Amino acid sequence: MHHQKFLSLFKQILSTPTAPFHEYQVAAVIRKRLAEIPAVTVFEDSYGNLIAHYKTGKSKPHLAFGAHMDHPGWVKHEGKEEFLGWVPKERWDTHPVEWFGEFGMWKLSPFKVKDGQIHSRVCDDLVGCAAIIALFLELEASGKDASVYGIFTRAEEVGFVGAVELAKNWPLPEGVRFVSLETSAARGGAEMGKGPVIRVGDRMSVFDDGVTAELVDAGTEEKIDHQRALLDGGSCEATAMNVFGIPAAGISVILGNYHNCPPKKGIAEEFIALSDAKNLVKLISVTTLRMADSKASSSSKAKLKKRLEKRVRDGKKYWKSAKGLWENS
Numbered sequence: 001m002h003h004q005k006f007l008s009l010f011k012q013i014l015s016t017p018t019a020p021f022h023e024y025q026v027a028a029v030i031r032k033r034l035a036e037i038p039a040v041t042v043f044e045d046s047y048g049n050l051i052a053h054y055k056t057g058k059s060k061p062h063l064a065f066g067a068h069m070d071h072p073g074w075v076k077h078e079g080k081e082e083f084l085g086w087v088p089k090e091r092w093d094t095h096p097v098e099w100f101g102e103f104g105m106w107k108l109s110p111f112k113v114k115d116g117q118i119h120s121r122v123c124d125d126l127v128g129c130a131a132i133i134a135l136f137l138e139l140e141a142s143g144k145d146a147s148v149y150g151i152f153t154r155a156e157e158v159g160f161v162g163a164v165e166l167a168k169n170w171p172l173p174e175g176v177r178f179v180s181l182e183t184s185a186a187r188g189g190a191e192m193g194k195g196p197v198i199r200v201g202d203r204m205s206v207f208d209d210g211v212t213a214e215l216v217d218a219g220t221e222e223k224i225d226h227q228r229a230l231l232d233g234g235s236c237e238a239t240a241m242n243v244f245g246i247p248a249a250g251i252s253v254i255l256g257n258y259h260n261c262p263p264k265k266g267i268a269e270e271f272i273a274l275s276d277a278k279n280l281v282k283l284i285s286v287t288t289l290r291m292a293d294s295k296a297s298s299s300s301k302a303k304l305k306k307r308l309e310k311r312v313r314d315g316k317k318y319w320k321s322a323k324g325l326w327e328n329s
Helices: 003-014 024-034 126-142 161-168 209-221 237-243 274-292 300-328
Strands: 040-044 050-056 063-068 073-077 080-084 097-099 103-106 112-114 117-120 146-153 177-184 197-201 227-230 248-254 270-273
Touching: 003 024, 003 117, 003 126, 003 274, 024 040, 024 050, 024 126, 024 146, 050 126, 063 126, 063 161, 063 237, 063 274, 117 274, 126 146, 126 177, 126 274, 146 161, 146 274, 161 237, 177 197, 177 209, 177 237, 177 274, 197 209, 209 248, 209 274, 237 248, 248 270, 248 274, 270 274
Parallel strands: 063 146, 063 177, 177 248, 197 227
Antiparallel strands: 040 050, 050 146, 073 080, 073 103, 097 103, 112 117, 117 270, 197 248
């Protein structure tokens, strides 16, 4: 995707105000952008999650990439102002709040690019939402047949509420696996600027190894900058999906000032490396197209199985020569 087109998309999504249970402005922008892509259909479940399906040709869907539309913020409830989402209480009153009707966000820059980084009052997780739209645009530009879902969930910051409702009433075809797209604080040796992180797991669970292998295989063979690590500083929607029986994996872009919290005190914009966001889109686009191509090479997991089987065959001559000694011992 052209650099300016990429920035324009991310600016539009990240500049949109949001808070838990008040994601309607983000949802409206997402619907508008998806309506511009002929191959995409969108429906809304009973809880307000948006499920978008990109489909061209006869390809069958294998993956659903998910991101949440909310971010920690203030809401008006029963005449009171309440803060929803994890941020230390001692920081709540350290920065002015900007209100958007019934919800508020800290008054910070909606979007700016500086020194190769995107700074915004909300990267988590509107970066993931923008990446899914960018995925659809990349697939459209490729002209290749593909089928993939994009899921935009609600109220993740207060306990995966939208994702849990979705998983309990899973609307997608059997065999479709979920991949959470997130922004996360650096953990496990992962570093900002070295590519998106294919997550082994999070603080609460280990992710599906089959899905993870597909992502690793695509990133390695297509030479896309990426990392692989256990990001155990928090949890993501992949955990919620796995708990309710939906095989899931995760990818994160390393985030600075997680939940608007600089290392020591105060409130500030979150930030990510622009290159990490671009490589995230490349990774999920390539993975989708590889899985849609029946002639694509086997996954890393399948290749490992073949190598292990060969070692067993190669070792049989030694097994046979030692068999008598074992039987007589």
